[in-house]
Amino acid sequence: MKSEKQRENMNVTIKDIARVAGVSHITVSRALNDYTSVKPETRERIIKIAEKMNYVPNFNAKSLVLDKSYIIGLFFSTLKQGTSSDFFYQAVTGVNSIIKEKYNVVIKGIDEYRDYSVINRRNFDGILVVSQRGEDDEFISHVLRNKIPIVVMNRETSGLEIVNVLVNDCLGAYDATRYLLEAGHEKIAIIGGKRDFQSAVARKQGFAKAMSEADKSIVPQYMLQGDYGFESGYYKMKELLLETDRPTAVFCFNDDMALGAIRAVFESGFKVPTDISIIGFDNTVFSRYVTPALTTVHRPIERMCQEGACRIIDIIEGNDSGTGVFYINAELKIRDSVRFI
Template structure:
């Protein structure tokens, strides 16, 4: 049943046929005791309570479940909780990092010599496999697209303070404005927390003044849902009265009304490559050299930004 090379193929086939007939299922707990494996992978997010949108969480978990070997199970955890006592039970760890504050936790994993892959945020150390997206270039490119359509008066609903993606998307947005000699009214800049409710509140605050922007950048698609609803509640049409673009290209984005112009962050691809790399590390008797990869996001043009030219 363990595919031993000491057993002839004919014998293996006979035994497996009998096992199938009897409905035999290998006991992974017993197998784990024998070879000192738990067959459990820990997946850790920066913060499951604040800042990690349900859409992002679902997409990452879905890709992991689609690509994990059948003998393994997954445990979903939050880095901000006390996890030191449970780390011994994992064969390997995926860290979906959003903040520099995760660095201490990453250090702990390295010290424990656990197979480890860090996803989502580019980290400085070179001894850990790391897959991420270039958040800066994604935000800069989509902002430049809106500028090319004639927009000069922008609003901005930024993400949760302390997250690397918040800083990178903000920098890309502001650099695009600077390169075109555009300024932004401070009253048009509000902070959200990547969740729809915060996008709703921020957009209502932006529209409460005597003037309004022609186009608003929401730093993720979940906040965009709330922002579009706020526009509707206040009698503004998107994009006829105010244009909106988001970031992430979540699976629902093309089904919104209007279909959302956004940035496709390759979250699924990053999660898929991450779990495949980790399981490759777990299956290998030799140490695999760390892999570093930063993937460019792609602007997705739909119907939520009006052409003012």
């Protein structure tokens, strides 16, 4: 139960602070939001009064005074198939670590909307998009038309002059493939990701580049299409194990599929990495605890989303031009699932 004093403190408003400070409530609001138009000595005095009165910010009241919603939308292409729980967790953690108490964060899937009319300046001060496919461009264009500050993460949006923050998936896949080649593997298969996800396209490009530079052939029957889920890794690996000339290594385009593939290998009476090597992508929390520990590419999603959150705040507050592409490098994590031959 809250004490009477605590209940009183919860009801303190900017008008109460204004009355004690002898200034207008608009001046109080601007002081508490670091507006440069308020004199430093006035701002300091107001902040001290607010602290003494145990003032708790009210986003609804602030929005009425400053014509802001104090809401940032965090939109994913989808919250359904293709967005793993670990990816989602890292993205939300990264954004929240920067936004903190400054704004409220609303999390949605773009595919939940049939009508984008509710996406407007009245409801959102800014929007972060964790984009995985080109179909999101319709939503992104709507946001731009409504002049809402936006940062698109995880995918480069060609032809749209906005801020993009993304992991260099192509380079990460290139490094993973080079590692397999250096380990002596030539018969390398892939289990790709969802066809319409740009991350899958970029990883395939990185794979092809490494194979081409090493003058190694890409075998068509080794190129299988997964969907980033455990089951697709499991069943696609089963297909590969039926090949008369089996691959010696399989590059799965995410860790979930790699874990499914490892299970398929063991169920079929083979061993990883003795009979077949497996490498993943993402470096999810499970990858280091599976047996054998999974060699994978660390994709710094949390860091990417921290960078995106910093930039959306800068754009909202007028400290950023709102254009540019910023890459964050992936990093190969060598563990136990690849054998040197």
